[in-house]
Amino acid sequence: MYDVYLNERNDLLVVPRGNSIPIDLNRNWRKKRIVRSVSEQIREDVRLYGYHRRKLPLSRSMKTLAEKQA
Template sequence: MYDVYLGGKNDLLVIRHGLPIPSKLGGNWRKKKRTVRSVSEGIREDVEKRGYHWRKLANQVR
C-alpha cells in the first residue's frame, strides 16, 4: 500500500504506507485522503529503488 501526496507546485510524491516524507523533499505536502493499494510498475520500481517516487504533474488546461 502507498501514500500519495500533492505538493504546492503540481508535484506528486508516492511513498510506502506509514513511512515519513524524505527530508530532502521537504516542503508543503498535502496527503490524499485514501491510501492507494496499487500503482504502476514504473512507480513501484522507483519506490523500491529510492524509497519514493516524485514527479511534476502535467499542467492542466482549463
C-alpha cells in the same frame, strides 16, 4: 499500499504507507489519498529510492489560463 501527496507546485510524491516524507523533499506536501496499486515504474522507484516523485502536467483549464496571461 502507498500514500500519495501533492504540493503547491503540483508535484506528486508516492511513498510506502507509514513511511515519512524524505527529509530532502520536505516541503508543503498535502496528503491526497491512500492507494493499493501503482504502476510498475512507480513500484520500482519506490523499491530503489524509497519514494517516487514527478511533476504533474497542468490541467487544460490551467493551460488555457496560462496562455491567456502570456
